[in-house]
Amino acid sequence: MSVPRSPKPRSGTLLGVSVGLVLGVSASFAVTVHAAKDQNGIPLEQIQTFSQVFGIVKSHYVDPTSDKKLMDGAINGMVSALDPHSAYLTPKELKEMQVFTNGKFGGLGIEVTGEHGVLKVISAIDGTPAAKAGIEPGDIIIKIDHKALQGIALQKTVDMMRGKPGTQVTLTILRPHQTQPLTLTLTRAIIKVQSVRSAMLAPGYGYIRISQFQENTGSATRKAVEHLEQEANGHLKGLILDLRNNPGGVLGAGVETADTFLNKGLIVYTKGRTDDSDMRFSAHGPDYLHGAPMIVLVNGGSASAAEIVTGALKDDHRALIMGQRTFGKGSVQTVIPLSNGGALKLTTALYYTPAGCSIQSEGIVPNIEVQPSNARLRALDADLLKESELHGVLKAPDECRKATPRYTIAPPASATVATPTAATESTAADEAIAASSTLKPNLVKDYPLREALAILQNQAVPVQEKGRSVTMVIPLPKAVGQ
Template identity: 75%
Template sequence: MPTPHIPRPRPRTLLGVGIGVIIGAGLSFTVAVYADKERSGVPLEEIQTFSQVFGLIKSDYVDPASDKKLMEGAINGMVSALDPHSAYLNPKEFKEMEVFTDGKFGGLGIEVTADHGIIKVVAPIDGTPAAKAGIQPGDLIVKIDGKAVQGMSLQETVDMMRGKPGSKITLTILRPHQNQPLTLTLIRAIIKVQSVRAFLLAPGYGYIRISQFQDNTGAETRRAVEGLEKEAGGHLKGLILDLRNNPGGVLGAGVETANTFLNHGLIVYTKGRIADSDMQFKASGPDYLHGAPLIVLINGGSASAAEIVTGALKDDGRALVLGQRSFGKGSVQTVMPLSNGGALKLTTALYFTPAGCSIQSQGIVPNVEVQPANAQLRALDGDLLKESELHGVLKAPSECAKLTPQYTLALPAGAEAKAPTALTQSEKQDAEAALSESITQKPDLAKDYQLREALAILQDKQVPVQVGKETVEERIPLPKAVGQ
């Protein structure tokens, strides 16, 4: 499904997690120019103060400062004061963003955001230099090629991480539960992201991993379902859709992916201040899975478009959601081209699931809560950054804020011990390798507890459910597709 038309010059609506700051505007520093606009709410007193500060910097600052530098800095400050995801893109950055959403770009393959001047990792993208180097959600990037990033804008750090394919870059990161910083050397590459991977986990039971949402992800998902059906002899008994650590992407791709498994029903709707920011996206079908049971896997690194897909399939009763509460990025960024060839990425609305639940800063609550069985993996999961922790985050009141999982799966015997507060380097590497392998290669059910339990539920087997302090073996019912 293509990105919806909006009657403004807005080529694309995105759901990725933030980049940062600026708008283009002309500004005269005389009150007279604005006098006729006083009735329009123009803040004359604040503009006078701005003009005064601008003049003092031009005349008294120790080094000469160009008008362009000062104006861009001022605009940066204005936009960054709004929320973590509004951003100005200069012509070069705007062009790179368009290449990124097409699935081919240069760099490391890492999704980052800024919080109080700190660069935090939301998620590495499967199969990229960042993922292969062991970078994990929750990592803090403190230096790039030995240069401290404290005080830099998010866009400046992104620009530093991009570069000529084949060139080396050194990142110094701080990781929760670890006392010493890590120094990682990566090789930049042209990132050709394979957003969809598909395997048969057992005869008749399929698995699709979506690492992020690009323009072609919806079509690739449909082809993956058809390929799995053919491999299964023409019929799938059930499917697991893995959206763990999926940082989001293009709105239309998320809507199209949800539509792959729905015959009808609401997928998502938006609310904003202006009329054309209120939109609804409905499913048109057909359900390519033909009503076979569906389970969606999420965790704290599942964000934006991944949350829209999950919320739609959960609220429409099409899928059982299993894992941990998602990231909580439920705001709409509209990309508005500017006359200088750049663009303003501005938050214009919030997303709501079919049941009327706001995703923003709250995330999607799974039907079945499952914590990783491995103590190290549980520690990593606890380190995942949440939207609600970001500086300046938008809050969205919701009647759904108090939702809780219907079931909690008990951890296997021997896995109940509390996660350690400090992990050794070896333990961290083992945990990272297990997590990376579980989402980039054909999954190993022996290592991936969450996936193993999802398959058991899909096969109508009993699983260990926590009831108070007791563990009860029982079957968890799966939603049935409407009309099947």
């Protein structure tokens, strides 16, 4: 997630000084270190060790190695040791990231993370080659074009999946709870991500799906609400906002999206070590829904900016949150330009929901817990990678971690029978990207969406209570100021 502003590096920062020292010390191994740190707090002894390693590798490594490769590797190692989201971006990688946030890039449309040498899928972006091929959250990619990925850096694997539009790439995938690997051949495309789509689920009841948060997502969401209002003859009775498997994106877009549904109140605030890391974002109104009730659908793949929106609408009592606990990515990354044309993507703050809860490594607990409609889908959801499972993850003290769902929707009777056949089963991708091929979500296959609509229409739903299922109407929140 990128903060929509990049602070300029202060003059005389450690970055500018330390590079000069490294180059100076590396010229001679005979430098005597008289103090652990100089007056600016620079660790001279560690810098000398780095210089020695640099010189030994240059002299003795089996293949000649360029200074650039070694220095880039050293910077990468330094930054990646901090947490899973800080990274050094080369000029090429920075350009690719900027293209991604603008919503147009080449490739497959797949969000991945590297963990312990494993390439794991977070989500496939709606309507992209990856989504159309049926790639699911939790899938593990073990080969690209029949080349094993063990020991290959994350960015290199991403580069291997990208390429000229129209060319093909073959992925070998391990899917949880399946014994045989899957081999999928995808055709690369220019990914023009339409992050916001909408449809009418029933007369007067709208649906908006946000697949990720790009720079224009906030304005696109407002246009979608206005369009639904017109379809409803000027009066929407309710709205379902679908953020399932939304990996996040631009912080400002998440703030603007939350503001679309609020008249007032805090949306999110951040806290870090420096003054410019402490920010507060509040709603300005108006509420484009005019107080109509809302339900937000989330799951373990809802992360980052999606969690900002979810937390704001939950804590401000604007919407009911329904689904499963979210991913738990509650840190802010600032993109700081570097003199070589690249940038440092550095974790500079943690963000907090209006109630003061940090969701870092914890996620947001829904008001209403609802599981997918059959055993296989529930198992797949349980296998979704969580922030807390990432190597080197930041932990945040949180008084809100004891929160539990207020209601739990009982699974349908069909969920207790044997696993459905491939011909009748809705896959995890079906439920997560129900609107990928058309604007009309599939209420027959998408059980959580179907139950959300019933709640929005004030219909009774099956709720688990004291070990048994009872039918009840779940009350909807009223918008503040209505």
